[in-house]
Amino acid sequence: MSVAAKVALVEGTRAEFGLNAALCALGLSRSTWYYQAERQTYGEKYERLRGALEAIAREHPEYGYRRTTTELQEVYGEPVNEKVVRRLHLLWDLPLVRSTRRPRPSGIRQVLVAAGSRANLVASLETIDPFAVAYTDFTELVYARGKAQLMPMVDHVTKLVLGWELGERGETGVALRAWEKAKATLRRLGRSPDGMIVHHDQDTVYTSYAWTGQLLLRDGVRLSYALEGARDNPEMESFNSRFKNENRSLLLEAETFEELRRVVRKRMKYYNGRRRHSALGNQAPMAYIRALPDSRR
Secondary structure, eight states: OOHHHHHHHHHHHHHHHOHHHHHHHHTOOHHHHHHHHHHHHHHHHTGGGHHHHHHHHHHOTTOOHHHHHHHHHHHSOOOOOHHHHHHHHHHTTHHHHHHTOOOOOOHHHHHHHHHGGGGOSGGGOSOOOTTSEEEEOOEEEEETTEEEEEEEEEETTTOOEEEEEEESSOOHHHHHHHHHHHHHHHHHTTOOOTTOEEEEOOOTTTTSHHHHIIIIIITOOEEEEOSSGGGGOHHHHHHHHHHHHHTHHHHHHOOSHHHHHHHHHHHHHHHHHTOOBGGGTSBOHHHHHHTSTTOOO
């Protein structure tokens, strides 16, 4: 039970049982009681100002109590002084309202909103060729001394992990390093990222100017965005879940971040080169790629 609720209960029972008995039963001190009672009384006294003060806080989040007082006097016709406004700000947590104004959405966010369902390029594809669509997302890895964020990039058809990177946090720099590794893999396979679709969610990393500028403008990639988070990126969710479950004990045994990196590197190499996939006719991704009719390898 909150302090405010206890104060209200004391107020309703003290006439019958006495103030001391009511405070003792609810575990409230006399000082807390008097402070809260006075606080409630003060709020009730100026309740008529709550709506106006909240409206000013939202319309003018930069206003402190001085400018708010002037606004109250001149616009709302309420002749109160600055001390009252300052106390009411604290009483009703109005500084919090002022500080939580939503930032203006970035240009990329505005484009995604305008695009609606068209932002998901993968959903409209009837057929997908090898290296035409790659999926990515961050996932949390737990190891002996902490947690880290892994970002793999997986090809839709071949299931090959094109690139991956590990970081202490899911940051844009980590994502861009994973992309550089993916491009290096494509080059080794005689492929180009130009025209490829990279599908992910709308996390701030993937809507940042650094990410979109690199992939869209410099590398000619088409970016596709999930509309409903993980539910619109099931291939990536499946990979991340499978990778963590299959390697859980190895990951938990890693004592340091660098040791974790070595484990992930070794398991990614196994995944690409040796792990058989039912979707590939029980072949490993690299074996499947070598058997492709237009394979460059």
